[in-house]
Amino acid sequence: MKNLVLIISIATLGYACNKMDTVSPEVKSGYTIVNNGNAALKEITDTADHDALKIDQAIPSVANQTYFSNMPIMFFMNDKLYLNSIYDNVEITENGIKAKGTIAVNEAANGNAIITFTPTTPFAVNKLISITIKKEIRDDGGNKMTADFVMTYTTKEPSIVMFDDNKDFERGLSGVSFIGDGGIVEGKQGTLLPYQGMRYGAISTGVQRVSSGTAIGDASSMMFLGPISSDLSSFSFQYDFISCEFNDYLNSKFDDVAMVTIYGPKGTYSQFITSVKTVGVNGNIAITHPRLPDGGDSYVGHTGWQSKTISFKNVGTPAFIIFTVTDVLDKQLSSILAIDSLSY
Numbered sequence: 217m218k219n220l221v222l223i224i225s226i227a228t229l230g231y232a233c234n235k236m237d238t239v240s241p242e243v244k245s246g247y248t249i250v251n252n253g254n255a256a257l258k259e260i261t262d263t264a265d266h267d268a269l270k271i272d273q274a275i276p277s278v279a280n281q282t283y284f285s286n287m288p289i290m291f292f293m294n295d296k297l298y299l300n301s302i303y304d305n306v307e308i309t310e311n312g313i314k315a316k317g318t319i320a321v322n323e324a325a326n327g328n329a330i331i332t333f334t335p336t337t338p339f340a341v342n343k344l345i346s347i348t349i350k351k352e353i354r355d356d357g358g359n360k361m362t363a364d365f366v367m368t369y370t371t372k373e374p375s376i377v378m379f380d381d382n383k384d385f386e387r388g389l390s391g392v393s394f395i396g397d398g399g400i401v402e403g404k405q406g407t408l409l410p411y412q413g414m415r416y417g418a419i420s421t422g423v424q425r426v427s428s429g430t431a432i433g434d435a436s437s438m439m440f441l442g443p444i445s446s447d448l449s450s451f452s453f454q455y456d457f458i459s460c461e462f463n464d465y466l467n468s469k470f471d472d473v474a475m476v477t478i479y480g481p482k483g484t485y486s487q488f489i490t491s492v493k494t495v496g497v498n499g500n501i502a503i504t505h506p507r508l509p510d511g512g513d514s515y516v517g518h519t520g521w522q523s524k525t526i527s528f529k530n531v532g533t534p535a536f537i538i539f540t541v542t543d544v545l546d547k548q549l550s551s552i553l554a555i556d557s558l559s560y
Contacts, residue, residue, distance in 0.1 A: 245303035246316035252487065253323030255330070256299040257356045265357030270294040271349065271365055272328075273544045277433030283395060284440060285339040285371035286536055288477045288486065289347060291331040292544050295355040297321065305353035306331075309346045310339055320486040324544075325471060325493040332477060334484035339371045374536070379441045383558040385415040391444075392417060396437025399427035401554070406504035411454040411521045411556035417441075421472055421543035422550030425507045436542040439555065443534030448478060450527040451537065451560035455519075459551035460509040461492045462500045462517030470544065472551035477538040480531030487526055489539075492551065495519055511548050521556070 242248050249256070273292040276283055289308065299321075308315045317335040324330050339345060349365040379391025388400050398419035403410075410416045418426040419437035431437045459472055474489040500517035508516045541553040 241300065241303040246314060247303060247306065248318045249299065249302060250318060250320045250485075251299065252320060254296070255323035255328065256297045256302065256321040258299050260298055260354070260356060260358045262296075262355070262357035265295070265355065265359060267295075267359060269353065269355040269359050269361045271361070273435060273542055274365065274367065275432065275436045275438075275540065275542060276367065276369055277435060279367050279369065282370045282372045284374040284393070285341050285343070286374045286440070286479060286538070287395065287438065288479070288484075288538060288540070289333040290475070290540065290542075291349065292324065292473065292542065293329040293331065293355075295328055295357070295359075297329045298354040298356055298358065301352065301354040305350040306333070307348040307350070308333055308335070310335070310343050312346075315339070318484045320484070322475070322486060322488045324473060324488065325491045330473070330475065330488065332475070332486035334477065334479050341371055341373050343371045345369050345371060374440060375442065379444050380446065384413050385417050385556060386413050388415070391442060393440045394419065394427070394429065394437065395440075396420075396431040397422060397425055397427055397429040398437045398439050399429070401426055406506050408456070408458065408503055408505060408518070408554070411456075416554050416556035418552055418554045419539060419541050420550050420552045421541055422510055425510070425550050425552055431543070434547040436540065439539040440536060441538070441558070442536035444536065444560075445533055446535070446560055447530050447533060448480065448535045448560055449530040450525060451558060452523065452525040453555055453559070454521045454523055454557045455489065456521050456554040457490050457495060457551065458503060458505060458508065458516065458518040458554065459492050459500075460512055460516055460549040461551065462495070462515065463497050464512060466493055466496060470546050472541065472543050474553045475540045476526060477540070478526065478528060478531055478535065479538065480533060480535035482530060482532035484531065485526075485528035489524065489553075490519070505552075508550065508552070510550050
């Protein structure tokens with residue numbers, strides 16, 4: 217009887233091992249990857265590329281600071297990524313416990329990957345968040361990073377004032393908060409006017425371009441809208457993208473980028489909005505602004521007010537909309553993302 221039990225146990229163990237081998241990477245890692253575009257590839261294809269993979273810009277980029285608990289974690293890479301290398305080489309922990317969540321991979325104007333992580337369960341307040349991108353993560357040529365990226369920060373309470381009645385920003389900071397250089401702008405600024413009414417929200421990549429604040433690491437700022445009580449599966453907004461990088465840096469490796477992240481208890485979604493390279497020479501016109509330029513030549517360009525609609529799966533309530541603008545690779549020649557007239 218003992219021998220029979222042993223045989224059954226071994227057979228059961230073999231079955232369990234085989235079953236474990238078929239567990240998906242999502243289940244093993246705790247991450248769901250959403251690939252928006254062609255920035256994460258299922259095969260290594262660029263075998264002629266031998267350059268090391270790098271993180272061009274991280275948000276947050278300054279360690280040991282305090283940030284909102286619902287702030288998305290973002291990485292702007294210098295190349296496309298090999299999809300299967302992401303699961304085991306990204307590790308986010310909350311007080312030492314691994315956080316499950318969604319990793320959205322978006323494609324920048326130059327084709328490189330933009331990674332956005334948001335946890336399945338929102339981070340609690342006064343918790344230590346540790347971010348590790350292991351050097352074994354690979355690009356589409358199979359190249360690794362030269363060293364691990366490690367960053368820690370502490371969370372703080374986000375806004376608790378509802379945003380729903382302030383979609384045109386006419387109620388000022390009601391349901392609106394900022395990290396970096398951001399604020400509510402009132403009236404005419406040079407030749408820049410609000411889309412409608414007297415106010416709009418704005419964030420910049422620089423120092424005191426729209427407020428008395430400074431961009432995170434002199435490169436990135438975020439605008440947080442929420443909580444929002446409506447069930448969000450789409451929303452529209454007006455934006456104006458203003459930059460000192462027009463038109464001299466359109467063919468360079470530098471690129472200022474605007475992103476949006478929608479976040480709620482049922483999920484998260486991130487999408488690329490625009491960038492200096494995406495707009496190009498023909499997509500911008502000259503503008504005057506009292507706090508620009510802050511370097512380079514005297515030309516400042518902008519897109520003018522543009523309408524954009526974002527659609528996604530219902531993220532539940534309460535929800536937050538988070539706009540981000542960042543200066544990729546350099547920390548000069550600032551850009552401003554202005555937002556007005558949301559509708560949902």
